[in-house]
Amino acid sequence: MTADPISCTHHCPDGYLYELNGTLQTSGSVSCNSSTAQWSHMSRGNPLGELPKCAASITPTHYLTFVDMSFLGSESCPDISKTQLALTTYFSGSSSDSYSCIKGENPACSITEVKCSSSSTSLKITYNVKQTGDLKIPVETFSSQITADVKSKNLKLTVNTVKRRKRAIELTGDTSEISGPTARCEAGAGYVGTVCVKCPIGRYEKDGVCTDCPANTFSNTVGSTKCNDCSDDLKTITTGSDSESDCTALCKVPDMVNGYSYPASGYTVSDKTTVYTHCKDYYSVQHNILQSRPCGQLDSTKPDFPNCYRMCKIVHISDSMSVTDKSVEINSLLAYKEPANFTCNDEKDTAICANAGQNVSLYCNKVSIILLLAIIAGGTLLLTVTMVTVYFLCCISGKKKGMARREETAVEPMLKLNVGLGGVFRGLDEQTYNLADQRSDEDDESEDKKKETSF
Incomplete structure (x- = not known):
């Protein structure tokens, strides 16, 4: 991970788009939160961070502009087919070029899906302007002209009726709301605005719109009109699954x-x-x-x-000259239960992070051979000097009995001294002590010979 967020941009190939929140896009960006290792597009509904699937753009079969109008002049709805004819007659007979798509022998537009509802004050008529051919003038111009005619009260319909007493009724446009145009597509494709796209894998066409496959289903075919169920009681992680392998245990x-x-x-x-x-x-x-x-x-x-777990920290090395492993350094961190292997005076040794978060100290526990010999030599020299000193003290007294008693007395402090030295040399090999005792015996025999000579 890095300290700064990571951003990535994804692109669809030429001629492909993807839908996001009701709009079509060709590219997008996502970012990674370095403190949580989560991408911006990840969620409980998208736990693996799947990117939107690109879909091929195709030509719509037609376009629809929805018109919602209220009319004054009648309290009951006239016949739907006659109302549809009245709307077509008005637009085709208008002098405005804005309605040109509905004029001529083979018009590009037609009035479809006419519906009517009534109230005590007005009629509500809704219909679609269906465009099936190319337009010289955009259908948006058609919509703008309707709005202008209604506002000026110029949009008047004459609807023939089957009633004998009243041959026709006059309807005057009062208000209008227009939406569109929107595309309509072939089966297996969905519209977004004025564009049609083939439903990609993981989606299927439902009522003219590409929709994610429901949970526990999948679609592995482009342009699907249905999704396949998972088998053997397996489930999908979320919606929009595009492979049978997405059916799994959760x-x-x-x-x-x-x-x-x-x-x-x-x-x-x-x-x-x-x-x-x-x-x-x-x-x-x-x-x-x-x-x-x-x-x-x-x-x-x-x-x-x-x-x-909190890591351990190496805070002390007893003899840095003895630790020859460069990987073991002061302030190095160890994972919980991780060993720190190091070499001490050519001998392998190990320290372990036994408790999470503790400070670890490294010590050289084994004494080198050179150091051991130095201790033995120093101890032997000290013992010799002590015995010589005691001998001269005995000679100064000048009395044989006193000297004899002093010899006996001198043995005791020497033995005590020897025991004390043994405490100093505790932990040394038994061979070291045997060597010291052997040299002490040799010194005693030498002293006895000197005494016999002096007497």
Whole structure:
């Protein structure tokens, strides 16, 4: 991960579009939140961050402009077919060029789907202007002219009736609302505004619109008019599935302690979806525990669950000259239960992060051979000097008995001194002590010989 958000732009090939929130686009951008490892388009409904599917743009079969008008002049609806004829007659007979698409022998436009409803004050008539051919004048101009005629009260319809007493009724346009034009497409395609697109995989055409396949269904064919059901009680993660492999056993991503996951905790995914654990700063998963694995293998009650633990820190090295492994340094971090392997005086040694968050100190526990020999030599020299000193003290007294007593007395402090030295040399090999005792015996024999000579 990086400190700054990552942004990516996705594009559709030429001639392809994708729908997003009711509009068609050819490209879009998404960004990644580096603190949560989540992309901006990911959600519970899109846990894996699927990008919109591009669809081929195709020619519409026709266009429809919907007109909603209210008329004054009657309290009851006239015959629908005669009302439709009256509307066609008005537009085709108008002197305005704005209605040119409905004029001529083979007009590009026609009036369709006429409906009527009445109230105590007016009639409401709705209809579509259907365009099936090319237009010299855009249909938007047609719509604008209707609005102008209604506003000026110039739009008047003469509707013939079957009643004998009244041959026709006059209807004057009072208000109008117009929407469109919108495209209409072939089967298996949907319209968005004035554009038709083939329904891509994962979607199907329903009532002229491309719609995501419902949950637990899928469509792996472009231009589908229906979706296929999953088999064997398998389910899909969300809607819009485009492959039978999307039918699977489901798994809910568990919560992560001191970290977060991708996909996010709480999202429902396939039991085969790999879940990645990301720990916050100075935390990591336990040593030798996998940081990513299929969702179906995650169980927070088991010891191999990838929880995040605070890392240990190496704060002390007893003798930096003895540690020859450059990878072990002060302030280095260790994962929970991770060993720090280092070399101390040519001997392999290890320290372990036994408790999460503890400070770790490294010590050289084994004494080198050179240091051991130095200690033995120093101890031997100290013992010799001590015995010589005691001997001269005995000679100064000048009395044989006193000297004898002093010899006996001198042995005791020497033995005590020897015991004290043994405390100093505790932990050394038994061979070291034997060497010291052997040299002490040799010194005693030498002293006895000197005494016999002096006497």
